[in-house]
Structure formats: structure tokens, C-alpha cells
Amino acid sequence: MQVDLLIQARWIIPVEPESVIHENSSLVVDEGKIVDLLPTEQAILKYQARSVEILDQHALIPGLINCHTHAAMSLLRGIADDLQLMDWLQNHIWPAEQKWVSEAFVRDGTDLAIAEMLRCGTTCFNDMYFFPEITAQQAMQHGMRANVGLIVFDFPTVWAENADAYLTKGLALHEQLRHETLISTSFAPHAPYTVSDGPLRNVITYADEMNLTVHMHLHETAHEVDEQKGKNGQTPLRRLHDLGLLTPSFIAVHMTQLSAEDIRIYAETGGHIVHCPESNLKLASGFCPVAQCLAAGINVALGTDGAASNNDLDMLSEMRTAALLGKGVAGDASAVSAMTALQMATINGAKALGLDGEIGSMTIGKAADVVAIDLSELETQPMFNPLAQIVYAASRHQVTDVWVAGKQLLKKRKLTSFDLPALKQKIKLWQERLQERPGD
Structure with missing residues (x-):
């Protein structure tokens, strides 16, 4: 034959x-x-x-599945290290993005990320960033599999002026991409502290109608949880649960601040978790109790987060860190075995994205x-x-x-699909731009 x-x-x-x-x-x-x-x-x-x-x-x-990335942020690798999350975001990353993010920034940053991920054994990434149409375009150009986030914020950015505009543009992009074999889409409201109830209700309606997953940062830091509690006495998780957002199609990223009750509630929803151990460690955000979540029946996948906070997209390294950290947090050397870590980086990611019939294991068909x-x-x-x-x-x-x-x-x-000298030259030019100071 x-x-x-x-x-x-x-x-x-x-x-x-x-x-x-x-x-x-x-x-x-x-x-x-x-x-x-x-x-x-x-x-x-x-x-x-x-x-x-x-x-x-x-x-x-x-092929390894990087279940949470901000691919284009590879251009911001090392620009603001050794800081707490909100300081890092508000005083360094968001100002740099406001000044520099464009279609060209996303195109070149995504190329850098795809090249790095392929060299690390990653064949599929789940992304959340501005200009998702460019991310999809570059993935298709290089033959990479990607799930592209249809991002939503309350406030204006370079990509859209308000929540309705994000959703309108996202819906149009989904329609444009829905016949692409290597590209899928998810709604990607950024976080509970950047998206209000009204847009989240719209996301729920559209996701249900279109059978799409929803990919969102959740319980990343104690500050996030405390801030929400201060507003209405609820945790962010409880707020999203009451809105009806937490379903088997929901992908919660980070989940470092979880009580036993949170784990019980989330397990009942059928939602998924993406664990990003190295980013969480670097930003001192906390520890996802992976062993407890797995024991509760929650599907836990693995992601690197962006290279601006990791500072690499190395899923082999992420597997090792997840296994070692999982043992330390659980106080049990048998927790998060090598097999479990590999499952988190492959089939569990496929399940979270709804792609486990297509990828995640080497089985016939x-x-x-x-x-x-x-x-x-x-x-x-x-x-x-x-x-x-x-x-x-x-x-x-x-x-x-x-x-x-x-x-x-x-x-x-x-x-096989990159001109590395040309890519390196583009990255060098971005480095020079990003090093500019006011008045330069």
C-alpha cells in the first residue's frame, strides 16, 4: 500500500x-x-x-499544544522584567503597546513566536492579542495550527474603540476563517477586571449560538480577587458563574488563587484550566493547585503565556516546571507525573480547545x-x-x-518556511524602536 x-x-x-x-x-x-x-x-x-x-x-x-499565548508579545521579551503583574502591565507593557502595536508589530512578533514554538516542538497555539486576523494570516502562511482569540475589552485600543466594535470585528473574522483547516477561533474577553457584565453576556450568547469556546484570564493574582470582592463581595469566579459564563466551553487561564470551594464549583461547570507555571512564578502571581484540580476532575492544560512574562515559549521547559511545581505545591512527589505533564501539554490542551478529535494524541485518524x-x-x-x-x-x-x-x-x-536572516533583521529593527525614549 x-x-x-x-x-x-x-x-x-x-x-x-x-x-x-x-x-x-x-x-x-x-x-x-x-x-x-x-x-x-x-x-x-x-x-x-x-x-x-x-x-x-x-x-x-x-505535537505540543501551547494553550495560552500572546504571540506578538515576543517582541517585548525582556523589556520589563522582575516586576509584579499590575506594575508590569500598567506602567510598562500597556504603554509600550499603546505606542507600538500595529499590524506590522503583530506580523513580525507572531513570526518570531511561531519560529520559536516550532523549534520547541509546539504545533498548535491558542492566542489572545490585538489584530487576530494578522496572527491567523501568519499561522496559515507557515503551516502552523492556531486557535485565534477574538479579543474583547471595555476600553478602546488600536484594534477597536469599544466592546461592541471588538465583538463585531471578531464575528466577521470568525466568518472569514471558519473554513480554514488549521485555524479555529475562540471568544477572548481579556479578564474580569477589563470586561464588564454587558459585553460578557453578549459573549455568552454568541458563543452558545456559534459553539465556540471562551478563553479568559481568571484568578491570576490575589489583587484581582481582592479587588472584585471589594466591589461586590464576590470573587471573579463567582461573578462569572452567576453570569452563566462558566460552562464546558470555558477556558480559565492561570487560576492561581483557588479555595477548595472554588475548585468544587468550577469542577461542576465542566470548564477547563490552562496552567502557566513559569509566567506565574516570574510575576509572583501564585500557584495553581494542579493536583487538587485534576483530582476534582477538572481538565488542566498547559501554556507559556507571552514571552514578555515568561520569557520563552518553550513547552518542554513548561512541562518540567509544571511537574516539579505540582509536586511541591501538593507536598506529594507522585503528584503531576511525567505522563500527566505530557497529557497537559497535548491531549488536555486539545480537549480544552474542542480539538481532541483532531489533535492531541497519535491515534489513527x-x-x-x-x-x-x-x-x-x-x-x-x-x-x-x-x-x-x-x-x-x-x-x-x-x-x-x-x-x-x-x-x-x-x-x-x-x-522550512522561514528566512531566518530576514526575520532576525526585522527583530533587530523592532529592538531599536522599542529602546527609543521620549524625545528620541
Whole structure:
């Protein structure tokens, strides 16, 4: 039988079924889909492939899903470090954005983010930022899978003048993108403290009608929770629950400030959490009680947040931090295992985005979003358990090859759709602009 691609690997970790690791096996890909997974000896006899990749020192995993990003903010990496969240936002990030964010800023910043994410093994990202049409355009140009946030604020920005305008533009963009195979959309009201009840009710109505997810920062800091309580005695979570926003289509990002009662209430709604451990640590925002949330039946995915607050988009590093921090917060070394961390970075993200029928694991019929990691490096030797080595020891520089829907976007560490010297020159120009001071 003739197929497009045969990837022979030392190990294949499909994620589903859980904890299964295939040795000396091959992934068979045709027309962008996984059509078989079987021992390499059998694959050679059964299939004639137009292209064969022999990766006999590598592990294959499903493409990583970065479930919360602000991709274009990669241009602000390192511009305001070592600050608390509200100081960082109000006195540094928002003023820089007000001055510089434009279609060109989002185009170049998104290109930088996509290039970095592919080199880290990420094949899908869930974004929230201005000019989402540009984010979608750049993702499509590079063959990257993306869920693009239809952002909503109460106040005017460079993209829209008020909440109604954000929704109108978002609805038009959703219509424009709805037939794109690699692009999906979510409503993305920024946060409880930046979006009032009226626009949130409109988001609920549209999301229900259009069967779209809603992606929102929630309970990121103690300040956010205390401020809301001071206004009406409610936590932000309780306010959104009373509005009817918390449903199985809701994706809450951060959730570092959670009581046992909050966890119980949120579990009952069927909503999802995106854990961003490194950003939360860097901004001293708090700790999401991941083990408790998982034990309550909440689906917990993983994201990096933007490179302005992380300061990278490295999902391998994020998995390690999530596993280690989860153990420390729970006081239990068995909490957030290597397998759990990998699930958070793959199938759990797919579930949150409503894409688990298409991506998140290497099972027959799903899209061939695949990452190859070279485990022969000194830093991942000796080899007792490839899954543990990926989560606890491997680095992003060991990601050698990446496919999205069967198309190779990273080949032997080289990006196939980027002119890197040209991209670096654009980033250098942005650096010079962003360093300008008033009067320059």
C-alpha cells in the first residue's frame, strides 16, 4: 500500500492509550492523517512510502499544544522584567503597546513566536492579542495550527474603540476563517477586571449560538480577587458563574488563587484550566493547585503565556516546571507525573480547545501533528525511560523534526518556511524602536 510518509522511530509515545510506549515502531502518514502505528519490521513490509524518515535515536510525541499565548508579545521579551503583574502591565507593557502595536508589530512578533514554538516542538497555539486576523494570516502562511482569540475589552485600543466594535470585528473574522483547516477561533474577553457584565453576556450568547469556546484570564493574582470582592463581595469566579459564563466551553487561564470551594464549583461547570507555571512564578502571581484540580476532575492544560512574562515559549521547559511545581505545591512527589505533564501539554490542551478529535494524541485518524526528540544526547543518557527523560531532562534543542498535518515544518533543526536572516533583521529593527525614549 502506497502512503505519503513513514516515520521510523526508536520510541513512539502516542499519549492515548495512557502510559503506552512503542519501541522500534513506525508512524504511517497519508494525506496529512495518521493511518497506522505498528512495529517497523511490519511497516516496511506493508507500506511503500514516498518519503521515509529514519529516526532510530528519537522519540516521537504528539505535537505540543501551547494553550495560552500572546504571540506578538515576543517582541517585548525582556523589556520589563522582575516586576509584579499590575506594575508590569500598567506602567510598562500597556504603554509600550499603546505606542507600538500595529499590524506590522503583530506580523513580525507572531513570526518570531511561531519560529520559536516550532523549534520547541509546539504545533498548535491558542492566542489572545490585538489584530487576530494578522496572527491567523501568519499561522496559515507557515503551516502552523492556531486557535485565534477574538479579543474583547471595555476600553478602546488600536484594534477597536469599544466592546461592541471588538465583538463585531471578531464575528466577521470568525466568518472569514471558519473554513480554514488549521485555524479555529475562540471568544477572548481579556479578564474580569477589563470586561464588564454587558459585553460578557453578549459573549455568552454568541458563543452558545456559534459553539465556540471562551478563553479568559481568571484568578491570576490575589489583587484581582481582592479587588472584585471589594466591589461586590464576590470573587471573579463567582461573578462569572452567576453570569452563566462558566460552562464546558470555558477556558480559565492561570487560576492561581483557588479555595477548595472554588475548585468544587468550577469542577461542576465542566470548564477547563490552562496552567502557566513559569509566567506565574516570574510575576509572583501564585500557584495553581494542579493536583487538587485534576483530582476534582477538572481538565488542566498547559501554556507559556507571552514571552514578555515568561520569557520563552518553550513547552518542554513548561512541562518540567509544571511537574516539579505540582509536586511541591501538593507536598506529594507522585503528584503531576511525567505522563500527566505530557497529557497537559497535548491531549488536555486539545480537549480544552474542542480539538481532541483532531489533535492531541497519535491515534489513527487524527492529524499527523508530530514531534521528534533526539534522546541520544549526553544530557538524556543513560536511557531507562524515554517519557521521564523528555519531561525531566530533555531540552528544546533536542527537538529535531516537526510535522503539522503531515507537512514538515522543522527538518533536522531547520525551519522550512522561514528566512531566518530576514526575520532576525526585522527583530533587530523592532529592538531599536522599542529602546527609543521620549524625545528620541
